[in-house]
Amino acid sequence: MDISLELIKEIARPSPTKIVLLVIDGLGGLPNPETGKTELETANTPYLDQLATKGICGLIDLVAPGITPGSSPGHLALFGYDPIRFNIGRGVLEAIGIDFDLQPGDVAARGNFCTVDKAGRITDRRAGRISTDKCAELCQLLDGLVIDNIKISVCPVREHRFVVVFRGDNLVPSLSDSDPQQVGVAPKAVTALSPEAGRAASIANQFIARAQAILAEHHPANMALLRGFSRRPHFPSMGEVYKLRPAAIASYPMYRGLAKLIGMEILETGTTIEDELATLKQNYADYDFFFLHIKGTDSAGEDGDLDRKVSIIEQVDNALSKLISMEPDVIVVTGDHSTPVLLRAHSWHPVPILLYSKWCRPDKVNEFSESACLSGGLGRFPATQVMPLAMANALKLTKFGA
Amino acid sequence: MDISLELIKEIARPSPTKIVLLVIDGLGGLPNPETGKTELETANTPYLDQLATKGICGLIDLVAPGITPGSSPGHLALFGYDPIRFNIGRGVLEAIGIDFDLQPGDVAARGNFCTVDKAGRITDRRAGRISTDKCAELCQLLDGLVIDNIKISVCPVREHRFVVVFRGDNLVPSLSDSDPQQVGVAPKAVTALSPEAGRAASIANQFIARAQAILAEHHPANMALLRGFSRRPHFPSMGEVYKLRPAAIASYPMYRGLAKLIGMEILETGTTIEDELATLKQNYADYDFFFLHIKGTDSAGEDGDLDRKVSIIEQVDNALSKLISMEPDVIVVTGDHSTPVLLRAHSWHPVPILLYSKWCRPDKVNEFSESACLSGGLGRFPATQVMPLAMANALKLTKFGA
Numbered sequence: 001m002d003i004s005l006e007l008i009k010e011i012a013r014p015s016p017t018k019i020v021l022l023v024i025d026g027l028g029g030l031p032n033p034e035t036g037k038t039e040l041e042t043a044n045t046p047y048l049d050q051l052a053t054k055g056i057c058g059l060i061d062l063v064a065p066g067i068t069p070g071s072s073p074g075h076l077a078l079f080g081y082d083p084i085r086f087n088i089g090r091g092v093l094e095a096i097g098i099d100f101d102l103q104p105g106d107v108a109a110r111g112n113f114c115t116v117d118k119a120g121r122i123t124d125r126r127a128g129r130i131s132t133d134k135c136a137e138l139c140q141l142l143d144g145l146v147i148d149n150i151k152i153s154v155c156p157v158r159e160h161r162f163v164v165v166f167r168g169d170n171l172v173p174s175l176s177d178s179d180p181q182q183v184g185v186a187p188k189a190v191t192a193l194s195p196e197a198g199r200a201a202s203i204a205n206q207f208i209a210r211a212q213a214i215l216a217e218h219h220p221a222n223m224a225l226l227r228g229f230s231r232r233p234h235f236p237s238m239g240e241v242y243k244l245r246p247a248a249i250a251s252y253p254m255y256r257g258l259a260k261l262i263g264m265e266i267l268e269t270g271t272t273i274e275d276e277l278a279t280l281k282q283n284y285a286d287y288d289f290f291f292l293h294i295k296g297t298d299s300a301g302e303d304g305d306l307d308r309k310v311s312i313i314e315q316v317d318n319a320l321s322k323l324i325s326m327e328p329d330v331i332v333v334t335g336d337h338s339t340p341v342l343l344r345a346h347s348w349h350p351v352p353i354l355l356y357s358k359w360c361r362p363d364k365v366n367e368f369s370e371s372a373c374l375s376g377g378l379g380r381f382p383a384t385q386v387m388p389l390a391m392a393n394a395l396k397l398t399k400f401g402a
Numbered sequence: 403m404d405i406s407l408e409l410i411k412e413i414a415r416p417s418p419t420k421i422v423l424l425v426i427d428g429l430g431g432l433p434n435p436e437t438g439k440t441e442l443e444t445a446n447t448p449y450l451d452q453l454a455t456k457g458i459c460g461l462i463d464l465v466a467p468g469i470t471p472g473s474s475p476g477h478l479a480l481f482g483y484d485p486i487r488f489n490i491g492r493g494v495l496e497a498i499g500i501d502f503d504l505q506p507g508d509v510a511a512r513g514n515f516c517t518v519d520k521a522g523r524i525t526d527r528r529a530g531r532i533s534t535d536k537c538a539e540l541c542q543l544l545d546g547l548v549i550d551n552i553k554i555s556v557c558p559v560r561e562h563r564f565v566v567v568f569r570g571d572n573l574v575p576s577l578s579d580s581d582p583q584q585v586g587v588a589p590k591a592v593t594a595l596s597p598e599a600g601r602a603a604s605i606a607n608q609f610i611a612r613a614q615a616i617l618a619e620h621h622p623a624n625m626a627l628l629r630g631f632s633r634r635p636h637f638p639s640m641g642e643v644y645k646l647r648p649a650a651i652a653s654y655p656m657y658r659g660l661a662k663l664i665g666m667e668i669l670e671t672g673t674t675i676e677d678e679l680a681t682l683k684q685n686y687a688d689y690d691f692f693f694l695h696i697k698g699t700d701s702a703g704e705d706g707d708l709d710r711k712v713s714i715i716e717q718v719d720n721a722l723s724k725l726i727s728m729e730p731d732v733i734v735v736t737g738d739h740s741t742p743v744l745l746r747a748h749s750w751h752p753v754p755i756l757l758y759s760k761w762c763r764p765d766k767v768n769e770f771s772e773s774a775c776l777s778g779g780l781g782r783f784p785a786t787q788v789m790p791l792a793m794a795n796a797l798k799l800t801k802f803g804a
Contacts, residue, residue: 030763038763063802064405065783066790067413070803083803084409093804342761346801348794349763374765380781 003388005080005241007400012243017329017394019244020280020290021386023078024316025071026298026339028351028370032306039297039306039341040352041369043313047320048354048368051331055356057365058378060386062337068348071298074336075258079291080242080387081235088261089173089230094163096257098155102165102232107173107200110228111154111162113138113221120186125179126160127221135162138221141214147206148199164207164226172197177227178208187225204229237263238289242391247283249276250293259291273319284326298346301339309341330357330394332386333368350380357393405790407482407643409802416645419731419796422682422692423788425480426718427473428700428741430753430772434708441699441708441743442754443771445715449722450756450770453733457758459767460780462788464739470750473700476738477660481693482644482789483637490663491575491632496565498659500557504567504634509575509602512630513556513564515540515623522588527581528562529623537564540623543616549608550601566609566628574599579629580610589627606631639665640691644793649685651678652695661693675721686728700748703741711743732759732796734788735770752782759795 029038062069062077063084072093073083088096091108102108113135115124130138135156142154142164150168157163174193180186190208192201204226211224238246240263248259251271260266265287269279276292283290294316300309323331334353337346352373354365363377374380378389391397431440464471464479465486474495475485490498493510504510515537517526532540537558544556544566552570559565576595582588592610594603606628613626640648642665650661653673662668667689671681678694685692696718702711725733736755739748754775756767765779776782780791793799 030761059781064790065780065787066792066794066799067405067409068794068799068801070801073803084405088803090804347761348791348799370763371766374779375777380783 003385005236008080008388008391008397009236009241011398011400012241012391012396013398014243015394015396016288017396018288018290019330019332019390019394020292020323020328021078021390022292022294022323022331022333023075024294024297024313024333024335026301026337026346027335028338028340028347028349029301029309030340030342030349032342038370039301039309040313041371042306043310043317045313045317045368047317047324048333049366051320051324051333051356052354052368052372053366054362055331055354056360056363056378057352057354057368057373057376059350059370059373059376059380060334060353060383061350061380062383065350066348068346069337070346071254071336072258074383075255077383078334078336078386079238079262080384081262082384086233086235088233090228091163091230092232094157094161094228095165096261097254098157098163099253099257100153100155100163100165103167104232105167105169105171107166107171107229107231109164109204109226111164112179112225113160113162113215114223114225115220116186116223122180122183122185122187122223122225124220125181125183125225129159130221132156132158134221135160138215138218142211142224145207145210147203147210150203152207160221166200166203171200171203173200173229173231175201175204175229178204179225179227187223190226200229232261235262239263242289242387243396244289245287246289246291247287248291248293249279250291251276252293252295255293264291273315277319277322280323281326297335298339301341302344304341304344306341330355330390332390334386353378353386355389355393359393359395405787407638410482410790410793410799411638411643413800413802414643414645414793414798415800417796417798418690419798420690420692421732421734421792421796422694422725422730423480423792424694424696424725424733424735425477426696426699426715426735426737428703428739428748429737430740430742430749430751431703431711432742432744432751434744440772441703441711442715443773444708445712445719447715447719447770449719449726450735451768453722453726453735453758454756454770454774455768456764457733457756458762458765458780459754459756459770459775459778461752461772461775461778461782462736462755462785463752463782464785467752468750470748471739472748473656473738474660477657479785480736480738480788481640481664482786483664484786488635488637490635492630493565493632494634496559496563496630497567498663499656500559500565501655501659502555502557502565502567505569506634507569507571507573509568509573509631509633511566511606511628513566514581514627515562515564515617516625516627517622518588518625524582524585524587524589524625526622527583527585527627531561532623534558534560536623537562540617540620544613544626547609547612549605549612552605554609562623568602568605573602573605575602575631575633577603577606577631580606581627581629589625592628602631634663637664641665644691644789645798646691647689648691648693649689650693650695651681652693653678654695654697657695666693675717679721679724682725683728699737700741703743704746706743706746708743732757732792734792736788755780755788757791757795761795761797
């Protein structure tokens with residue numbers, strides 16, 4: 001019995017109560033072989049433990065048991081959007097990741113600078129991982145081309161990665177990749193996967209030909225591969241679905257972009273946790289839903305840096321006193337996936353969650369940790385149910401049926 | 403958020419890690435009124451308890467809470483195939499159960515020898531449950547008929563049950579049953595349920611008429627009823643979906659047949675648990691997924707034999723030391739359904755499961771039993787999630803989405 005956004009939309013009602021969703025990226029971990037404790041269990045977290053004691057805890061699966069979520073599906077699930085149904089194309093994701101202001105008709109693609117030999121066969125799909133500076137320099141050579149009234153923007157991402165955005169009329173993104181995802185063969189021609197996409201395919205191929213000519217003398221980055229042609233999807237906005245005025249406080253562009261895609265207001269903030277809380281305080285009166293994003297825990301996990309992950313969790317905990325003093329009606333603390341230091345990567349392990357509100361039915365958990373959350377009152381559940389739970393605890397949902 | 407095989411196929415990647423799935427048929431039980439302990443709780447199982455301590459435990463529902471699984475849906479679910487979506491026709495199931503080598507165009511049906519009176523009305527749908535020997539004798543009389551270039555095989559199953567397989571060109575299995583599933587009425591004519599099935603219907607009816615003539619003097623088995631006409635289904639293979647080289651070690655034909663249906667390699671083995679483990683050891687280098695099937699627990703449960711079921715569980719436990727010494731990356735131990743001695747039948751009760759891997763997040767369960775698994779870290783979950791979890795723990799799944 002999946003609860004759809006349509007159903008939530010019918011029973012959601014506006015109210016002055018406030019919800020804060022604090023996402024600690026990559027929060028979940030694995031027990032260290034020496035101590036038997038996860039990163040979260042190692043950290044000293046008096047405020048999180050206090051919220052766990054007064055609130056209700058559990059564990060969430062972002063996509064499904066065993067499935068390791070990317071950042072985008074992990075966050076969509078937390079916002080209540082089924083990450084399998086609400087799919088975002090690769091090109092759009094990359095554009096969002098660099099804060100590119102995508103317009104509704106734009107077609108975006110992910111690009112790789114690559115190396116081809118004299119016969120035109122790919123010898124390195126990543127052009128020896130050229131530096132980000134070199135990438136920016138090459139993007140400048142390609143940026144701003146106009147082909148058949150279509151304006152083409154080319155923006156660097158990192159190393160060999162870039163984004164191309166095609167802007168103009170009648171562009172349909174159902175296009176095959178030019179990237180064959182293997183070496184030893186030539187890049188493929190982009191083909192239209194639906195009759196209406198013919199014009200877009202022709203423009204993409206003309207762009208690739210121009211890029212090849214321009215890049216010819218820039219070995220190893222002497223060719224460009226494109227994939228994941230896509231348009232900004234039309235997702236129902238959080239305002240419509242939940243009757244909320246939602247705001248996002250995030251220092252990384254990717255998360256701001258995702259939040260914008262579902263209609264959140266993006267608040268300018270700084271790079272530290274304290275900056276994010278100051279932004280929250282300044283804007284507290286103007287919104288009734290805040291998404292706060294902490295990136296450092298995920299990066300520390302990916303770097304395999306136990307001490308840093310623990311230390312960032314402790315900084316977040318310390319900053320929580322300010323959040324608690326604002327007295328939001330509902331506080332949810334969780335992550336968008338696990339990033340165990342031992343694995344140095346995102347993982348499939350379920351993520352601890354705590355929900356505090358005056359109306360939660362508290363359990364006996366008095367510590368915010370993977371093992372304590374296992375016996376929490378929320379049990380283990382899909383992350384798409386987090387928003388309905390937060391809304392209910394903020395008394396923002398009327399009853400279903402008579 | 404249902405995870406489809408299509409999604410798994412996209413994120414699965416080949417790797418040298420190895421998974422062993424040990425299915426103890428009918429494992430789950432009910433507490434004995436005198437001891438308060440289930441069959442598994444009564445057994446002395448030091449190795450299972452050791453794996454439970456190091457691993458993560460839970461309880462699975464094979465089909466859904468309250469639904470008692472047959473052996474086929476129970477196993478399909480464990481292999482990750484939604485047993486409601488992936489349906490196998492009755493005729494095919496019976497053919498698989500006797501190791502009949504079904505070819506893609508074959509149409510199989512389940513047969514009953516039955517008794518009809520002089521007016522042709524059924525008086526006993528099971529012909530007084532004739533012996534299996536008698537059944538074999540009668541099948542020989544019908545086996546090998548050729549009607550309109552269709553070769554017909556008739557093979558005994560048990561008591562009054564047999565299988566008919568029609569082999570030849572242009573056979574479409576959308577046919578109604580001749581078995582009316584009640585006494586006092588005549589067998590029904592087989593009718594084509596789609597226009598293309600006309601030829602198959604005609605051949606089935608001609609076969610039934612020939613059978614009636616041949617059986618006339620063999621009262622009480624003087625007629626044959628057919629039902630469940632079906633063709634071998636085309637399920638995606640485990641190799642394709644999971645990028646695995648899977649092998650099955652099972653002494654009963656039914657389980658070998660099911661495994662073959664989804665593309666597992668069938669390894670020749672003996673009838674004891676030790677035989678199965680010796681087969682595993684011999685073939686350990688050549689595959690990366692092993693399905694080991696233990697039948698005795700289910701048979702003992704159906705016979706209501708507590709001591710035998712306990713003793714077989716203890717034999718399995720004892721044999722586990724050999725499995726553990728091979729050091730597979732992932733070991734999963736569970737059952738395909740419960741068969742409580744007290745019920746003498748398959749039941750709907752969820753089945754304990756343990757998963758051991760270097761990357762599992764261990765829980766506090768230190769005993770493999772129904773009651774201990776209740777507080778396990780895997781929680782209670784659908785059996786179709788077992789394979790994604792095993793794959794994740796073997797680091798054979800890449801992340802979903804960016």
